[in-house]
Amino acid sequence: MSEAQYVHGYSVREAERLHDQAHTLSALLHEGIAYAPGRRVLEAGCGTGAQTVLLAASSPDAELVSIDVSADSLALARARVEAAGHHNVSFRIADLFHPPFAECSFDDVFVCFVLEHLAEPAAALGTLRRLLKPGGTITVIEGDHGSWYCHPQTAAASRTVACLIEIQARLGGDSLIGRRLYPLLVQAGFREASVIPRMVYVDDTHPDLVEGFSRNTFIAMVEGVRRQALSLGLIDESTWNQGIADMYRAAEPGGTFCYTFFRGTGLK
Ligand SMILES: C[S@@+](CC[C@H](N)C(=O)[O-])C[C@H]1O[C@@H](n2cnc3c(N)ncnc32)[C@H](O)[C@@H]1O
Numbered sequence: 117m118s119e120a121q122y123v124h125g126y127s128v129r130e131a132e133r134l135h136d137q138a139h140t141l142s143a144l145l146h147e148g149i150a151y152a153p154g155r156r157v158l159e160a161g162c163g164t165g166a167q168t169v170l171l172a173a174s175s176p177d178a179e180l181v182s183i184d185v186s187a188d189s190l191a192l193a194r195a196r197v198e199a200a201g202h203h204n205v206s207f208r209i210a211d212l213f214h215p216p217f218a219e220c221s222f223d224d225v226f227v228c229f230v231l232e233h234l235a236e237p238a239a240a241l242g243t244l245r246r247l248l249k250p251g252g253t254i255t256v257i258e259g260d261h262g263s264w265y266c267h268p269q270t271a272a273a274s275r276t277v278a279c280l281i282e283i284q285a286r287l288g289g290d291s292l293i294g295r296r297l298y299p300l301l302v303q304a305g306f307r308e309a310s311v312i313p314r315m316v317y318v319d320d321t322h323p324d325l326v327e328g329f330s331r332n333t334f335i336a337m338v339e340g341v342r343r344q345a346l347s348l349g350l351i352d353e354s355t356w357n358q359g360i361a362d363m364y365r366a367a368e369p370g371g372t373f374c375y376t377f378f379r380g381t382g383l384k
Contacts, residue, residue: 124340126186139166140328144314145228145257145377146170153177155223160212160244161185161230165193171226172202181222183210213243220249228257231300235288241304248384254306256380260294263315263376264334266366273366276359279345280338286348294378306382318373330367334375338363 149171151157155178162168162182171180182205184190190207197205210216212230225244231237244254261281266273284291293300294313301309318325339360345351351359366373 151175151178157224158222160227164189165196167228169200180205225254232293233289252384258294261291267372270362272359273362279350297378297380301382309382311380314377316375320369330373335363
């Protein structure tokens with residue numbers, strides 16, 4: 117996937133945003149995920165390793181294989197996993213649509229925040245399913261930007277978020293994919309597909325979430341498409357600035373933020 121096709125890009129700020137997101141939400145999104153000793157687990161689209169370090173820690177005796185199309189991201193992921201002292205991960209540059217692995221060669225697959233960027237998420241799931249041994253598991257975590265709301269909510273804030281949704285759609289992705297996870301898993305042939313919503317609710321009694329989620333994950337993600345939103349004429353500059361300011365206002369005392377992630381599982 118080229119930089120131009122990937123809505124969030126591969127900047128330093130985006131790498132930091134992904135790590136803030138993973139760190140802040142680890143309890144919510146990774147709860148109960150632990151692969152047994154000896155399991156061979158494929159992490160597809162590992163990016164800079166934000167989820168990889170969590171998986172390596174929670175499944176110290178499983179063998180993780182983490183792939184991504186971005187060599188730069190893989191280098192950061194490898195460095196991060198080594199710095200955390202984990203030795204159970206191998207990294208490989210690979211396109212998940214053309215995986216350099218034999219069919220039925222993994223016990224488990226883990227995918228997080230990747231399908232939303234793909235024009236063919238069902239085909240991706242089908243390819244990943246073929247890599248699983250019979251009875252193997254898949255875990256998929258995605259967001260859904262349509263699930264976001266805040267207080268005070270303003271029309272300008274909603275417009276800025278709508279720009280991100282529109283830009284990702286124009287790039288072939290779907291930032292509303294969380295709600296489609298169940299039918300996608302079923303369509304790809306997974307048995308016992310099941311999806312659980314994981315809601316983040318933030319007010320100023322949770323300063324860690326105000327900082328780690330509202331500001332550094334969600335608002336940072338929206339701010340990341342400023343240039344495209346303005347150059348495509350999706351919004352005028354003053355409405356954009358107002359919308360971003362309004363979102364920051366909702367991250368101040370008295371404001372609230374809500375967002376729902378979706379975690380899907382299935383069996384081959
Ligand atoms: C939003 S990042 C998520 C990274 C990581 N899973 C996380 O949760 O922090 C999406 C990642 O998917 C990767 N990706 C996109 N298309 C891919 C493909 N066809 N094969 C492998 N990786 C892909 C991108 O390079 C990017 O690193």
